[in-house]
Amino acid sequence: MIEVKDLYKKFGRTVALQGITLEIKKGQIYGFVGPNGAGKTTVMSILATLLTPTSGTAKVGGYDCVKHPREVRRLIGYMPDFFGVYDNLTAYEYLDFYGASYGLSPKERQRAIPQMLELVQLTHKTDEYVDMLSRGMKQRLGLARCLIHDPEVIILDEPASGLDPRSRIEMREILKVLRETGKTILISSHILPELAEMCDTIGIIESGKLVATGKVEEIYRKMRAQRLLKIRVLDKWEPLLARLRSAPEVSNAVREDDHIIISFNGSDSEQAALLQTLLIEKYPITAFSEIEGNLEDIFLEITKGVGS
Ligand SMILES: Nc1ncnc2c1ncn2[C@@H]1O[C@H](COP(=O)(O)OP(=O)(O)OP(=O)(O)O)[C@@H](O)[C@H]1O
Structure with a gap:
């Protein structure tokens, strides 16, 4: 359905x-x-035909975004990350305006608008001025507009x-409902776990390059295979760094301020064994913990440099 x-x-x-x-195939949810x-x-x-590429091609439903923008626009609903002004319109009027600009007849709009307002849980705000809505509500109205x-x-x-x-949870719930409709969805975020829950495929982009792409489970497996551990010692920094680098499960060890960060490819029991060994070898360790962070940070840490 989408080919880039x-x-x-x-x-x-x-x-x-x-x-x-x-x-992105028909019915897929791509994060x-x-x-x-x-x-x-x-x-x-x-893809929304608002920019032209310097080179390469982008197609939606088989239509080239540069050569056939009208056809592409009919096929897509695009919700930008930034909304403009609302000029004293009520939620209903706002959707009516956009419905008309998409060529929907008054009858079609009368049917579609209440449905859309219900989908985004704004029925009770039908006659409210858009400027008076909360940010989360405006965002949901923006979603209704693109649908x-x-x-x-x-x-x-x-x-x-x-x-x-x-509001994030409310938005996520609405998107889950949309997913059930079988539409093809491309959605972006800074936060991988937020997308992972609702997407079937994830693409990780860094510096204009796709550094990783795959099923959510594959991406998670890759991330689980490599975790970041944070170790703090009283002294013996250099011997500890050298010792860690020689451990088979450690792919990288760097000192950052008052701690060492290592990329660890082992299991939980191997992690426990490493700590035990370090203590037996009398390294004065004061902290040894996994960096929870968000998974996207960890993934970007893992892929660091790939895109540059
Ligand atoms: N109109 C523009 N003129 C000049 N540079 C631009 C323009 N639009 C984007 N860029 C640059 O292109 C790069 C990619 O920007 P883009 O907005 O696509 O990133 P993004 O992943 O969407 O980031 P964000 O999460 O901040 O929206 C950035 O370096 C940005 O500064």
């Missing part, structure tokens, strides 16, 4: 995309994860960004 091939985008001297290739400036918005804007013409493909750029935890 060798996509490059330059803004002056900034290279935003460096050869992105990905395919795009990456830090700020990685290129997520650029890919989505190209008003019943698109086959939904492109959501950080739909939960800037929302408080409760």
Whole structure:
């Protein structure tokens, strides 16, 4: 349903995309994860026909986003990460306006708008002015707006960004409902666990390159296979670093301020055995713990440098 091939985008001297290739099949929910400036918005804007690539191709439903923008626009609902002003419209009028601009007849709009408001749990705000809605509600209304013409493909750029935890959960619940409708969805976020729950495939983008892609379970397996441990000692820093680097399960060990971070590829029992050995060898260890962090941070740590 979405086909992106060798996509490059330059803004002056900034290279935003460096050869992105990905395919999203009909009905798939694809999560795009990456830090700020990685290129997520650029890919989505190209798919939404708002930007043209420097080279490479992007297609939606077989239509080229540059050559057939009208056809592509009919197929997609795009929710940007930033919304404009609302000019004193009520929630209903706002959706009515966008419905009309998508070519829906008054009758179709009368039917679709209450359905959309119900989907995004804003029925009780039908006649409320949009400017008066909370940020989470505005975001949900934005989602309703991009769904008003019943698109086959939904492109959501950080739909939960800037929302408080409760609003994030509400947004996630709505997206789960959408998933059940069989639509093809491309959704971006900084936070992998947030996407992992609802996506079947994840692409990790860094510096304009896709550094990892696969089923959520595969990505998690890769992450579980390598964890980051934080070790603090009173002294003997250098011998400990050398000792850690010689351990077979340790792929990397670096000193950062008052602790050492190691990339560890072993099991829980191997982790326990390492700690035991270090204590037997009389390293004055004061802390030995796994960095919980969010999984995306750990993944980006693992893939660090791959995209640059
Ligand atoms: N209109 C533009 N003009 C110049 N540079 C741009 C423009 N749009 C994006 N960029 C640059 O392209 C790169 C990719 O930006 P993009 O917005 O696609 O990243 P992102 O992954 O969506 O990040 P964020 O999570 O912050 O939205 C960045 O270096 C950004 O500064």
